[in-house]
Amino acid sequence: MLKGKDYDWQDSNLALFGSDLERNVKKAAAETEQAWHGCGQAVGQEIWRIEKFKVVGWKKEHHGSFYSGDSYIILNTYKEEEELKYDLHFWIGRHSSQDEYGTAAYKTVELDTFLDDKPVQHREVHGFESDLFKTYFPAMQIWKGGVDSGFRHVKPEEYEPRLLHFSGTRKNIVVKEVELLKANVHSDDVFILDLGLTIYQFNGKTSNKDERMKANQFVTELKGKRGKAKSEVLDEADTSKNHEFWKALGDGERTSSKADDSDVVGFTPVLFRLSDASGSLEMTKVAEGQKFEKPLLDTNDVFLLDTGHQMFVWVGKGASKDERAKGMQYGHNYAMKTKHPFVPIARIGEGQHVPAFDSMFA
Known part of the structure; x- marks a missing residue:
């Protein structure tokens, strides 16, 4: 697998999102994935790394450590009123290859299916992680390299x-x-x-x-x-x-940086509707402003909310199969055309509550 330049995968339309392959994943097929057996049964985080198209468990002692050349799936299980609930993230390393993040996206959907569509799905990009994601790890450690690097045990002098x-x-x-x-x-x-x-x-x-x-x-x-x-x-x-x-340090221009918010200063949040009521799937602007009216969210459609710092794909209970299938793909493709392409994207089902999303509606 070739590793490209920084965020080399960004030009892709994340084709597995919304494809027939993705949405035709049945629970029976998900149950054949050994990695999912027994997951989501207890409060805490479970992590898997994509290794040559396979889902491989990430040991507890390595939780919070990620390689920039890899993609990972993270399941956070928590309890609310004695009911188990889930946040399901896939994390894309800065130098992750297209087959790695594509597999992570596909397998995230599969795990969501395995858990009866209960999780809120999240896309996380290296360096632009959501605040929620960061709360899981007191100190995230991001190393250079990827699957081939592994955790090698070598002598200190080496x-x-x-x-x-x-x-x-x-x-x-x-x-x-x-x-x-x-x-x-x-x-x-x-x-x-x-x-x-x-x-x-x-x-x-x-x-x-x-x-x-x-x-x-x-x-x-x-x-x-x-x-x-x-x-x-x-x-x-x-x-x-x-x-x-x-x-011990060399000369050269600075290469490390923090996520820059300069591109979204003064950005006005915008709400789009994704609907196939006309016979073909279309995304149209519904409103823009600092707050929106809740009735704008029609249960029969899918909506994309872009706050500049984060994006949300809201899926109505009555949305068509095509609308449901293509929501995340449209969100990703839309993000790639903005000045803030790497912000976190969360997919929320009607009835699920995410404070950052709920706070945008009066």
């Missing part, structure tokens, strides 16, 4: 140097592996330079205590696994440019 970027607040600290460049280290956050036997924690001038604490915990865990490794905490203001930390 480790390839890596630079880790810690950013966020107490509940949502994200850890990303970034290029070993001086330009990638800045004052806003905390960075760890892992040289195998020597580990440096660099605290930026304006980094917060949560980032520093999480990085410190990470270093402690690394040292515990490696035994003879040593560490040093560096404060930006007191660290010379001649320090070994800086000497």
Whole structure:
């Protein structure tokens, strides 16, 4: 499987969404997938990685760690009034191949079918994850590489140097592996330079205590696994440019970045209807504004709500088979044409409640 440039898959129309292949998946077929057996029976997260078209369980000790070259399926099971409910996410790595994310999308639909269409489905893109997704993992760790990289057990002195970027607040600290460049280290956050036997924690001038604490915990865990490794905490203001930390980093333009909201500043939320009442499937604008009237949501159709920061596909109970099947595909294709193509997309069935969606309606 070839790995492309950043988000190389974005030009695809995510063809498996809404195809006959996708929607003809029956529960009987879903039950033949061994990975689904026994899932969704207890509160918590279950994760699978797509490995050469197969769904492979992701061990508990690796939860919160993702490879940028892979795609994953995440099932979050929770209880509400003694009833089990679900949020079902597929996560697309920045360098995931089309066959990987296509399989993840297809298998997400299959798992939804297996769970009797009870889950709320979510599309998550590397670097643009929803707030809900981030709450599952106190410290997300995103590594370079993919299935072929695996979790290799090597001696500390054989480790390839890596630079880790810690950013966020107490509940949502994200850890990303970034290029070993001086330009990638800045004052806003905390960075760890892992040289195998020597580990440096660099605290930026304006980094917060949560980032520093999480990085410190990470270093402690690394040292515990490696035994003879040593560490040093560096404060930006007191660290010379001649320090070994800086000497280990190369020159070049900054490559690490946070999700940028600049493209949606001043964006006016818009609501579309997806209907085949005319004989062919059409998507038309219904309204735009900061709030919408609930009666606009017709039970006989599918609606797409774009807030600029997130998109929702709402499926009415009376929607036709084609409308139901094509909702997520239309949402993905629409997103690809906007200035915010990677925002989270959630598919909600009528009667299901998602606070971020409900709050948009008066």
